[in-house]
Amino acid sequence: MGNFLGSHAINMDAKGRVAIPAKVREELSQICSGRIVLTANADEERCLLLYPEPEWETLRPKIEALPNMNRAARRLQRLLLGNAAPMELDSAGRILIPPPLRSYAHLEKKLMLIGQGKKLELWSEERWYAWLDESSGDDEMPPEMEALSL
Amino acid sequence: MGNFLGSHAINMDAKGRVAIPAKVREELSQICSGRIVLTANADEERCLLLYPEPEWETLRPKIEALPNMNRAARRLQRLLLGNAAPMELDSAGRILIPPPLRSYAHLEKKLMLIGQGKKLELWSEERWYAWLDESSGDDEMPPEMEALSL
DNA sequence: GGGAAAAAGTGGTTTCTAGTGGTTTTTTGT
């Protein structure tokens, strides 16, 4: 399973394609031959999630199985399943972002690709930096987190 | 495990590389053959954290395991994992700071490297001195700290 | 409905910049 770390500034061309950075590309071609699934993020941050296909396949049944009499669960299903786009890196290591995902995450030219362990996140650069600046410490922490010593 | 103490004024070259001071370099090559992980600091001070790889590896699972339906936990994950850059000192004992980390910590030419026991901190010199001036002692202390006798 | 035009998607090539590695010179400390 992948271990994606670090962030990369990349840009989208006029046709909506983004070139995956060489290091990430290598890892992707190893663990899933470049076969990935791109979808929308469900929490309040409008970014995209990029899963290696095997990782997505472990996740998908869990999402499908959620009790969908619950509003929050329905929301998660609609967002994640309804936006999921399986794709493959092209010969130059690029992917084409489907238009609905482009607009969901407000992607323009400048993007940031953020490693998050098993998956990656794709942000509009502007939104990423805005998020970095906003709200630092005023949220409730889970106990595991309060005990951390970094 | 490392025991880093003291501070060093160092500078970054035009390409974004910094030469680690000889003493620190020695300690790093002993405990991790120069293999380190550089990442962003999560608290309000915008500096970088430099971990010897083994020390980082004890930390990483704890961060990944945080419940990411929680806002504060997500923030920590995005900052620490999303900025983590594994690297190795080059033959001249230098490291290249990835551009996103350079801008996160506002690193220009003059930097300060601060020993913090198991890890090191890397600051913009300007910000380091500004922080020294601004920070006073009138904050709430945890009980373990109140019990200290310096 | 057929055809033309426009848009979107695909693939490849070229150019340029940022990263890399190494060397030399200067400074510092002993």
Added chain:
DNA sequence: ACAAAAAACCACTAGAAACCACTTTTTCCC
């Protein structure tokens, strides 16, 4: 004065970004 380390410098390479040419699909008008 000497040795070691830091800083400046230089040459080379690989990756990314811009560019260009071609194919397919959609749309709009006749």
